Amino acid sequence: MSGTPRADTRPLSPHLQIWRPHLTMAASITHRITGVALYFGTFLITAWIVALATGAECYSTIEGLVTAWYGQIIMYLWAVAVLYHFANGIRHLLWDGPNIGFDPKTASAVSLFNYVFAFVGAAAIMAATIWL
Amino acid sequence: MSYGKFTTPAKNARGLGSAKSGTEHHIRQRVSAIALIFLVPWFMFSIINAMGAGMEGAQAWAGQPLNAILLILTAGAAIFHMRLGMQVVIEDYIEKTGTRSALLILNSFACIALFVTVALSVLKLWIGAGA
Numbered sequence: 001m002s003g004t005p006r007a008d009t010r011p012l013s014p015h016l017q018i019w020r021p022h023l024t025m026a027a028s029i030t031h032r033i034t035g036v037a038l039y040f041g042t043f044l045i046t047a048w049i050v051a052l053a054t055g056a057e058c059y060s061t062i063e064g065l066v067t068a069w070y071g072q073i074i075m076y077l078w079a080v081a082v083l084y085h086f087a088n089g090i091r092h093l094l095w096d097g098p099n100i101g102f103d104p105k106t107a108s109a110v111s112l113f114n115y116v117f118a119f120v121g122a123a124a125i126m127a128a129t130i131w132l
Numbered sequence: 133m134s135y136g137k138f139t140t141p142a143k144n145a146r147g148l149g150s151a152k153s154g155t156e157h158h159i160r161q162r163v164s165a166i167a168l169i170f171l172v173p174w175f176m177f178s179i180i181n182a183m184g185a186g187m188e189g190a191q192a193w194a195g196q197p198l199n200a201i202l203l204i205l206t207a208g209a210a211i212f213h214m215r216l217g218m219q220v221v222i223e224d225y226i227e228k229t230g231t232r233s234a235l236l237i238l239n240s241f242a243c244i245a246l247f248v249t250v251a252l253s254v255l256k257l258w259i260g261a262g263a
Contacts, residue, residue, distance in 0.1 A: 050249060090169065
């Protein structure tokens with residue numbers, strides 16, 4: 001357990017600030033941040049489903065929040081988090097299963113792709129909900 | 133640290149290694165991820181359509197048997213996945229044993245409560261649709 005006091009002063013593994021920032025590092029950190037964000041986002045989606053099951057008065061309150069400008073910003077960020085975590089999660093499965101994509105060049109390129117996919121994809125989804 | 137006559141420093145090391153449950157956690161995280169590869173695209177597409185369909189349109193959507201089944205499956209896989217993920221985050225960053233245990237228990241309770249809430253809401257919509 002990490003709660004046990006250390007009996008010696010052997011060096012610890014390098015902390016975050018020791019490393020020069022690079023793409024795969026950013027991708028990894030973003031994966032965790034989007035994961036935590038989606039954890040709380042699921043509570044919001046659940047609130048919508050509960051309102052849907054509760055009735056008209058409750059639903060119109062939630063619908064008002066979703067369609068307000070701040071609700072739309074949250075929806076956009078939620079879509080970014082879903083798409084990023086989805087794409088990067090598939091990369092994790094390809095790393096773990098068939099061992100694909102480990103070489104630094106591919107790994108960096110995929111990291112960049114995941115960011116672009118998330119932000120552009122989420123923008124496309126929001127545009128589709130407004131215009132369609 | 134004081135030692136009795138027959139104790140050696142080995143007693144400090146025993147029981148501090150791995151809990152031998154890491155592989156199971158890893159596999160569960162991956163299996164739920166594989167399920168979500170199929171469920172999340174369906175969910176994203178459906179929820180956006182449903183949110184734009186007004187209350188009655190959304191209720192009709194959630195009340196259809198296939199949609200109700202997929203909704204509960206998505207909630208099950210997603211909440212299982214996020215419970216495992218949050219567990220690791222708590223274990224990584226919260227060092228104090230009491231706080232850590234409290235948050236791990238809270239994580240379990242919150243996720244189970246969340247799943248029951250979704251499942252019952254979908255069930256109500258399903259029954260309400262007269263299926």
